[in-house]
Amino acid sequence: MKKHIFLALFITTFCFAQKTTVYCIGDSTMANKKDPDRNPEHGWAQVLQPFFTDNIIVVNKAVNGRSTKSFINEKRWDSICKKLKKGDYVFIEFGHNDEKIEDSTRYTNPHTAYRYNLIRFVKETRAKGATPILLTSIARRNFNEKGVLVPTHGDYPLETRLVAQEYKVPFIDLEYYTELLEQSYGPEKSKQLHLHFKAGENGYYDKDKADDTHLSLKGATAVAQIVIDQIKLLEESSIEKLKKQIK
Template sequence: MKKYIILTLLITTVSFAQKTALYCIGDSTMANKKDPDRNPEHGWAQVLQSFFKQDIIVINKAVNGRSTKSFINEKRWDSISKKLKKGDYVLIEFGHNDAKIEDSTRYTNPHTAYRYNLIRFVKESREKGAIPILLTSIARRNFNDKGVLVPTHGDYPLETRLVAQEYNVPFIDMEYWTELLEQSYGPEKSKTLHLHFKAGENAFYDKDKADDTHLSQKGAVEIAQIFIAQLKLLNDSSLKRIKGNIK
């Protein structure tokens, strides 16, 4: 009996060790939301597990309201980097809250602190043998009165692109692809990708809701699909395991 228990534990340990973690770090556009059965808001990384086979384990550590600065200062990154093992992946998507210039706990200059925080995530992931993947922030639904989608992220996506290029990091330009998504729906229908409800229309909101940053479940799924489609197209040998485990 003792031998059987030991053998079972060994098999379980080996099986778990063979799984690859996909850590997601970022802000509320990625984060898991409470009460997902009732809450219409979803982060796109919240729905990501369903796109992978069981050998990839999505560990979504994105948190509402965080910038690269606050994510580091709150020791959230340290807690993740300690657990990274060789062959794990780290999705990195920040920018929405780094731009909060009125908040000293979150704001970063895109060309200095933001840039160097991204470099830190990249270098420290690689030191553990993990593979970083850099993403630009997803677009906001921000149409002007002429129906033109106007960008809101300033120079943060540019710096993400530059860091990816300089450090040869796998990169997906989520801003670009989600701009195309918003434009394909147009000014009115794109509301379905986000959180637009009249008071009483949804039990979760007792007042009118008009949120063009955060995502509905539909929006989260469509953006996760964009990520998966672009991941498949990346030509990088370090992504072989994760790409091979897409359903």
């Protein structure tokens, strides 16, 4: 009897130990939103778990309004880094709030502080035996009067690309692929990917809502699908375990 109990405990412990954690760090475009059954807004990492088997645990630590600077200064990164174990993954997508030049608690120079914060995430993740994956910021729905999607992120995506290249980090150019997504919907239909409601149209909003940065459930799911599709195409050996757990 004792042998059976011990064996059951061993199997349970072994199976639990086999779980791989995917930590997501970033801003509101990624983050979990309160009251998801009523709230039209969703972060793309909020809907990521169903794309994986049960052997992957998605832990979404992205937080509204955070830049690389504030995420670090608030000790949010330290709390994650302490928990990282060999074989885990960290999805890193910042930029929207690093751009906030009017806010000294969040703004980073893309070529200095932002760059070195990304390098810190990469190095400290690898020091724990985990794998970082860098992603550029999702595109905003920012069409001009000619129907041209105009970029809004300045040099932040460029620096993300350069860090990924220099440090040989698995990389997903999410800005590029979400630009394609926005363009495929066009200036009007792309509103469906975001938060566009007239007053009273949705019970969650009592005033007109026109948000071209944050995502609807439709938009979040589409972005999550892009991330999954791009993971499948990554060639780094460190990603193979993750690729095998995609449904």
